[in-house]
Amino acid sequence: MGHTCRGTINLATATITVDDACNFVISNGGAQTYHLKASCEVERQRWITALELAKAKAARMQAESDDSGDDFSPSSPPNSEVQSALRTLGSKVEDLSTCNDLISKHGSALQRSLSELDSLRLTGEAGDKIRQVTERATLFRITSNAMINACRDFLALAQAHSKRWQKALQAERDQRVRLEDTLEQLAKQHNHLERAFRGAAQANASPDSKGAAGPGKGEASDEDDDNEFFDAMEEAPEFITVPADPQFHKSVAGRESPSQELLPLRKRRTRIPDKPNYSLNLWSIMKNCIGKELSKIPMPVNFNEPISMLQRLSEDLEYHELLDKAAKCHSSLEQMCYVAAFSVSSYSTTVHRTGKPFNPLLGETYELDRRRESGYRSLCEQVSHHPPAAAHHAISDRGWTLRQEITVASKFRGKYLSIMPLGTIHAIFEKSNNHYTWKKVTTTVHNIIVGKLWIDQSGEIDVVNHTTGDRCHLKFAPYSYFSRDVARKVTGVVMDKDGKAHYVLSGTWDEKMEFSRVMQSSRGGENGAEGKQKTVYQTLKAREVWRKNPQPDGAESMYFFTSLALTLNESEDGVAPTDSRRRPDQRLMEEGRWDEANAEKQRLEEKQRSARREREREAATAPHDNYQALWFERCEDRITGEQVHIYKGGYWENKERGSWDGCPDIF
Template sequence: MEELMKSMPSPSPPGLPGLGLPGVGLQAAGLPGGAHRGWLFKWTNYLKGYQRRWFVLSNGLLSYYRTQAEMAHTCRGTIPMATAHIQVGDTCHLVVTSGGRSYHLKATSDPDCQRWVASLQEAKDQATQMMEHSDDSGDEGQLGADGRGLAAGVLKTLAVKLDDLSTCNELIGKHGAALQRSLSELEDPRGSGDGTDRLKAINERAALFRITSNAAINACRDFLDVAALHNRRWQRALQYEREQRHHLEETIEQLAKQHNTLERAWRESPGSHAAGVKRVETLEGEASDESDEFFDAVEDSPPFITVTTSNHTQHRRSASNNSMTSGGQPHDWTHHHSDALQQRRPRRSRIPDKPNYSLNLWSVMKNCIGKELSKIPMPVNFNEPLSMLQRLTEDLEYSELLDRAACCDSTLEQMCLVAAFSVSSYSTTLHRTAKPFNPLLGETYELDRLDEYGYRSISEQVSHHPPAAAHHVTSQRGWTLWQDITIDSKFRGKYISVMPLGLIHLQFEASGHHYVWSKVTSTVHNVIVGKLWIDQTGDMEVVNQTTKDSCHLKFSPYSYFCRDTPRKVSGVVQDRDGTAHYVLSGSWDHKMESAKILDSSPGGSEGRQKTVYQTLPTKLLWKKYPLPDNAENMHFFSSLALTLNEAEVGVAPTDSRRRPDQRLMEAGLWDQANVQKQRLEETQRLDRKRREEESSRELEDGRDVERYRPRWFERRTNEETGERSYCPQIF
């Protein structure tokens, strides 16, 4: 019993504010003007020697920065003065040491050195006094090894007191029950034994009950005292953590703003980015004493160099400009675009503006690193009001390129136009960082543009996991396009990678030429901090399976420090023998051009083998349409994308236009859209579970398991290639 009555041992003394906490210099940077601060020279390494740094002494902390401007966002190091040792040398030198870290410093003059030494000693004395006389102030900063040890000791003490209370509870129950039995026996007149013995037993049991009750009361009091004492410390520690988190959020926000400012400045003056690169390299070379800093490497240059020939006759120039014609007529992009606009029947040109909701993608996806994106439940806040089936159909934005290609007599010129079409499908993605809706199994989408553009498109979600869609397009202007595509997407922490798997097929009726290619990887950057932006990278091989002509396209990664055109795409069109005939150049967000090759020769330097092509002047193949007015408030939709979710008469009940969550989101009712989205996804999960149970029963009964069968597509085998693909049952 004596063990239960012992008092709680007193906790270890509190620590110094900010001791061992990274980033405390951020707090020092915002101190009032009375803090001691100024320039000192700090020893960095044997190569660079002493470097000029800005030091701030305040609140018992000595912090330093590379420049005064860095006080707003980046502290390079901090030493707590309470545990610091100050050693003064000769010729303005001094050394400040604490916890294994030493700052070798040098002042500009003896008076300046004496002022710093006096201030440092005064700060050390004040911090030591605070550490000795403060009972619980400042424990919010003790989050290092000492703080963890103190917290562990307190928790252990509280656990012991809880054990004491548990023991007291058991004893109180036991002795209380015995006392109750003795009282019952005393009241029973039929009871046996002397009354004196009964009273003696009652007194003994009452004494035991009183002792255990007092022990429980004392244990409760000790527990409350310890909890109350350390509750104040932990409240202050929690408040300190909140303040530090606030400082960190402000710092990250400032870095993001600086990032956006740098990007905007670079875009406004792209011609000066090379000088900017040199300036960044110079600054980094002067101030890299604490850590190595790395930047995106400049992308390697392409394996060929194009030299445009300018001294040809006007006749030859005219012939080259009219080389890709239909029936001998030149294909001017502007003229073709205006004709297409005149043929379009009236369709909607705007949708309701997107609500100005605060979005935090990281808060939803921070626990989903490495997972497939289609398996992450996400609110509609991170979607755009289109499904993946509609995004596939949006690849037909520049279908006139295929109309022109169908009329080409030259297979190589036809290849140029097909390659430009394959690049044009990415032009709508530049600002489209939102995620399209994952189609439900069996969901369809039909787009009838026979009157305007001569084609009709139908697509269907044929698999849920993995997500897969079948897409088929027929055109009255001489071509057919089809694809079976599966999306493999991964969240990597800082970015999201979307890898489309599957081949795109294109066949022209007149010539029978059959083209095949696959898509490149799309990457969404700055998931954690900064402005989201998207990039397309990788190699694309467009092959004419009939003639074996090919075009190899390279989508170069975007880099602030690259001298090439941003979002550059380059390629060469070759015949089946490997002879190059055309050079393609441009960017996936703006335009593509072709240049006919006249001659080629080997070149390169420093061991890099390159081919130098001499070409005719470039010819425009494709140019991006301007976005509609107010596009930034309409999810950056193109003119075609604005019409994809427009209500149509006679579409199937499974059409994407009929999805209630997508329709509500487009109307700006995001809360209602989230409710509908969760309902549809739960229904789909129940349907999948039911199908799996039915399949299990069929297996147990020895019957063949019937797999899910799409409604409008069926799997067929190509007799020539042996490839299995989805074909529409009716079209």
């Protein structure tokens, strides 16, 4: 803001006006004016909202010298700041006046002494020197008097303008409050207009489009829903499937054996305490966090769910049976179908989970030992704090290993929150030595400002078998009110290394996935985007590969946890002292003692900061934090070339011995 170039407009003093449905004008009231046009009224409104938010932020940056962004406590009265400055100025002028009196006193004495010397009637060079000194002393007195008078004039001017400064500061603060109120009102009006538009669209819709499901998937849309709009044409299917010739059905027999379930040896809990009905306005906190990284915002536990990100990461194993089945497959292409379905299944737990997991402390761990019940055991560790990163390693007696390191990047955009998981997931199968990798898609939380929160998943996943070259391209379609497709749709095609399609997958990320074997493929059918012809796949009858487990009774009052999630924070003997189950603020929150949990959370975070400062002092010459993970070591991944943390062993052996001497004290 302090170094502008020609043609810029300072947002802090800019005027933003709406011209018509799609046009708007930004002006600084002088020579610079921008006339801008959006493609539609909705897009124009998004720009207006974003600019008003930026304008409020710019005004705040000018008015306040601190950059903490913490507006929870009321600002000090503006006149107190100005009066304090004036008092300081006044005291300085008084000091100058005292100095001036001393200068006058000593100057008069000096001139008297010079007059006495002059009365001696010295001649020659001595007399000239005395007259020169007398003139300089007189000039010095005149200059000092002028300086004092200038200081008095400055003080008088400051006092005269103090009321104007006070009014200007107060006007800026009032304007910020008005902007915040206007923005919230604007969001409500926008929401009302969208509901009215949806009502009109439903009234005029053709019979075959009335079955399109909204965020509630077929249920009546909540009156507070505030949905993002997408161009429905962009979300048209990339390919078309048609039934194959009946002769193929006779020659190909489906083979899918039901998974063998073992009865759990330990009875695990099926309930946690109900979520307390504490009200807290999310907007009051989030309005000052627009554009910031979510992991750097100190959020109270009121917006959390009582599990950590490490436990949430362990929930990826809820449908481990898909990997068990994949390990038994003789065909790598069929195995790819199960791996792809597994990559989709991890999102099914998120559909109603609007709570934020606890950010793990550096060095925090979480073990999930289900070896006796389901054949696998899993370990997560928080290996980095800036950026926050968690490493995960799971191994199964049924022939597979899963590992991943996930860093979550997130941005608050005003109406919605985008969460972008960064990192690669690896699945390795012992029997075939097939090594698969894929990444996660973007999660979006809608209706942050007003309305009922709802979650969408969108983006594309490429599941790659690095051993055979097989590939599955999955597409998660973003929700669109105008689309006739089922909501939360996922489609995919399994291809070999030569690009030949063998299986088509379809379904939804919150309910089920099916796969069909491709008998024939051809170009033709409807034209897709940009006039390209879509591929038509002739397929056998679809077979269900994955279906979501039913929710436990009373899930809506237990943070919409799944049956597995309900057991994740259950107290367990023998786990490491750094395990998430032992985290006190999380335990207090689960028990409904949220005030105590918030106080404990602040204590733990300050303890973590102190530990980091101590490490930095010990390694003052190091260019960065020298922290090293306990159970994972940093190295280059031979498949992806990424710098990752890979499990180095020792955790389960230490657990058997009950030896946790190397664990840091983080709680």
